[in-house]
Amino acid sequence: MDEHVKKPAGPLKTCPICGKPQSEATRPFCSSRCRDVDLNRWLKGSYVIPGRDDEADGEE
Numbered sequence: 001m002d003e004h005v006k007k008p009a010g011p012l013k014t015c016p017i018c019g020k021p022q023s024e025a026t027r028p029f030c031s032s033r034c035r036d037v038d039l040n041r042w043l044k045g046s047y048v049i050p051g052r053d054d055e056a057d058g059e060e
Contacts, residue, residue, distance in 0.1 A: 012021045015030035017037050022028055029035040041047055 013028065014020060015022055015034050016028060017034035018030060020030040020034075023030050026032055026035050029038065
């Protein structure tokens with residue numbers, strides 16, 4: 001009956017916050033709670049994307 005439904009190609013991935021299986025509705029997280037925890041970490045500055053020291057601030 002549901003022959004055209006896509007099935008996962010590999011094993012289910014896990015939530016990057018708690019390690020539980022991902023939820024389709026909140027992917028890549030398992031729940032809205034873990035999604036909010038991740039957003040809070042970004043907003044607080046816990047996650048940092050490193051830059052290069054040799055970059056000038058617009059001055060050449």
